[in-house]
Amino acid sequence: GNSVTQMEGPVTLSEEAFLTINCTYTATGYPSLFWYVQYPGEGLQLLLKATKADDKGSNKGFEATYRKETTSFHLEKGSVQVSDSAVYFCALSEGRGGNKLTFGTGTQLKVEL
Amino acid sequence: GAVVSQHPSRVICKSGTSVKIECRSLDFQATTMFWYRQFPKQSLMLMATSNEGSKATYEQGVEKDKFLINHASLTLSTLTVTSAHPEDSSFYICSAVGGAVESEQYFGPGTRLTVT
Numbered sequence: 001g002n003s004v005t006q007m008e009g010p011v012t013l014s015e016e017a018f019l020t021i022n023c024t025y026t027a028t029g030y031p032s033l034f035w036y037v038q039y040p041g042e043g044l045q046l047l048l049k050a051t052k053a054d055d056k057g058s059n060k061g062f063e064a065t066y067r068k069e070t071t072s073f074h075l076e077k078g079s080v081q082v083s084d085s086a087v088y089f090c091a092l093s094e095g096r097g098g099n100k101l102t103f104g105t106g107t108q109l110k111v112e113l
Numbered sequence: 114g115a116v117v118s119q120h121p122s123r124v125i126c127k128s129g130t131s132v133k134i135e136c137r138s139l140d141f142q143a144t145t146m147f148w149y150r151q152f153p154k155q156s157l158m159l160m161a162t163s164n165e166g167s168k169a170t171y172e173q174g175v176e177k178d179k180f181l182i183n184h185a186s187l188t189l190s191t192l193t194v195t196s197a198h199p200e201d202s203s204f205y206i207c208s209a210v211g212g213a214v215e216s217e218q219y220f221g222p223g224t225r226l227t228v229t
Contacts, residue, residue: 043119
């Protein structure tokens with residue numbers, strides 16, 4: 001079956017530091033890949049997505065590249081802000097997101113001044 | 114963007130009682146809604162897929178008689194936790210999909226259920 005593995009947190013960084021959150025996946029077909037963000041007290045929001053190999057999703061300074069050869073979709077940001085503190089979930093679906101999603105365990109990011 | 118609401122946001126109930134959670138798509142018609150359960154510091158686990166006008170499809174290991182799902186209209190799905198027990202305490206999240214099958218899932222803010 002499908003599965004998503006992402007690095008455990010919490011990850012604590014200073015403001016303006018570089019962020020990487022690793023995500024690897026196992027899927028039988030050619031899934032679409034997603035990063036969702038959950039701010040404290042709120043629901044999940046789609047951060048970015050990629051639907052095929054070598055696609056790069058980007059939003060709000062965050063980027064992730066769909067790497068089929070390494071089955072990875074690592075999340076990166078060059079300079080984090082305190083407002084980026086949240087829980088980040090990597091996920092996949094067999095379709096483009098309208099189908100059911102398989103989530104990783106989530107990585108909590110804390111950004112300090 | 115599309116907005117999904119959940120009601121209530123928090124509920125505390127006594128063991129043995131039933132609790133209903135509503136999930137509404139506020140500005141679009143949702144042909145499919147998903148119900149997830151999230152344990153502390155863990156991922157979202159899909160419980161069931163709900164399609165308007167038909168029976169929900171439950172994931173393996175989820176008791177359909179305990180977690181009743183009704184998707185009576187294109188904007189409303191409900192999850193009823195029947196005869197709740199403390200182990201049912203969790204964060205329940207719904208998502209909704211509108212339009213084409215490949216469109217995005219929009220998530221509700223979640224409902225915190227505590228069973229005492």
